[in-house]
Amino acid sequence: MTQSSVAQPCTTPHYTLAIDSVSDHTFAVSVCVPARSKPVTTLTLPAWIPGSYMIRDFARHIIKINAVRESGEAVPLEKCDKQTWQYHCPNQTVIINYTVFAFDLSVRSAYINDQYAFCNGTSVFLQIQGLENAPLTLSVDKPPTAAWQIHTSMPQDDNPTPAEQRLQTASPNNGHTPGQWHYCCESYAELIDHPLFIGIAQSQCFTVDGIEFEVLFSGDAPVDIERICQDLKPICQHHLSLFEKPYPIERYVFMTLLSDTGFGGLEHRSSTALLYPRFDLPLPNEHSTRPDGYITFLSLCSHELFHTWNVKRIRPQVLIQPDLQREVFTEQLWIYEGFTSFYDDLTLARTGLISADKYLEIVGQNLTRLLHGGGRHVQSAAASSFDAWTRFYKQDASSVNHIVSYYTKGGIIAMGLDLLIRRQSDNQYSLDTVMKHLWNDYGKDEQGTPDDVIATLCKDKLNIDVGDYLDRVVYGTEDVDLSQWLDDIGVCLQYRTKLNSADKGGTNVGNNGHPHLLGATVKTAPMGVAVVQVNTDTPASEAGLHINDVLLAVDNFVVNENLLQRLLNTTTQAQIRLTVVRDGRLLELSLPVREASLQACYFTIEDRQKLQHWLGLDQ
The missing domain is CATH 2.30.42.10 (PDZ domain)
Known part of the structure; x- marks a missing residue:
């Protein structure tokens, strides 16, 4: 420790993160808490992560924890409940050291294997009560091997202070690595909204309309990253153009953890964490069309990037400053996940990444999935949103009979709303118009949306009454009757029986007789x-x-x-x-033995010109 670093006190919270053990799958974390006049300091770890509405109790992965003064003298640390600690040491800087077990291969938590270490801040960074909105800094210890590099959307701190660097001497990781990466955040909320990847990866950057996008794939699996970047460019351009300047991001990271069979995506303010099967992606020198697995990946990227606006900035009032210690209930997830589910595949069609026929096949599959569940007549989309914490995120084998997905039905509601608005406005407005108003009125300043935001916005901004439609399909349990508007876009919805329980619908398989229903x-x-x-x-x-x-x-x-x-x-x-x-x-x-009902959906194209116009492909 140098004399200059001793002289400068710790004035803002500073965090240090290190890979403690790859074989034991542990992170070592230190938090330097600046001296405070309050007699008691309280620290907590979130119980859930924004975007994934389930209590996960991340604190259960803290293996050991202690507190010391800068001199190294121990400070008694009291555990108050499953995720809260307190100490009594007023007017003195205190350093909290703890170890986190990280072996959850998902986009929600933390994971370490022989190729990389990944974490969300909600899994590893304690929150200091009373300093939630204080600026803070983070230092990440560099691993011993230079092949392991860090990737994150967190802003870099190019001039770390001696006080930040001094924390190394009080941390059990001192001397563990040759250096550190340094970052800065405006608040704790920002700290936990930038996932960190440290390890072996393939990455490539591209620029769209002045915004830098980084595409990252963990490990060393053969992936045609150049082709993927080329396919992501029009998706990024579509979303940027829809919401228009000024953009809320300057840089964005698509951070993909490759696995054998895993799947998932979680949005963040300037990045997304994805989990995807490695061999569902195109291989280098594999000259082929886009197979379904790859289309799904592009749709997943489209979905999570769209959340940069629709969830991370435009969001319900109750999620502006959510309490991360307990559930936060809202009826609006049908807007945030449903609308985003509508736009993810629609964007692929609008940009020509998939054909209009393929897009209709995907919508037909979504409708088939929705019709498969009797729960759509039991639970409304609004109730599904409210009960996400228990009934959607904790499904059992019989949930199909009792719940409806606010993702799937929300996407069909969004499609119906778009067609309704176009019909009522003689194609002057569309759901795009609604999204622009949501961004301008609620997203840019992060005001938070009330439950009736869609009905109110359509009435006030577009002079269109969608109240009855929303009452029936959002707050009631009626199916969305798309057929009344489909002639406007030149398609017709058809029904057939399912071949078997694995039949996803979406296509016409011809005459399959009169099959019987298993159920x-x-x-x-x-x-x-x-x-x-x-x-x-x-x-x-x-x-x-x-x-x-x-x-x-x-x-x-x-x-x-x-x-x-x-x-x-x-x-x-x-x-x-x-x-x-x-x-x-x-x-x-x-x-x-009973004849099967017509539960598989598919579309036929009656007027391709109308369909092309709706998709914006005739411009």
């Missing part, structure tokens, strides 16, 4: 099929099939997924006999 979702088992879901008021529920049953045979013939549906479709009996294993017991059940 359960199944998956392949070592022998027979396992029952994953049972829909209410269907033959499966009437037969007494239970979730986790293993359906071995139909009329004494051992089945797989395909044969099960074939035997069901071709029977001429009024019922068939099922042989089932339930919890180690062998059962015989009778399944009534």
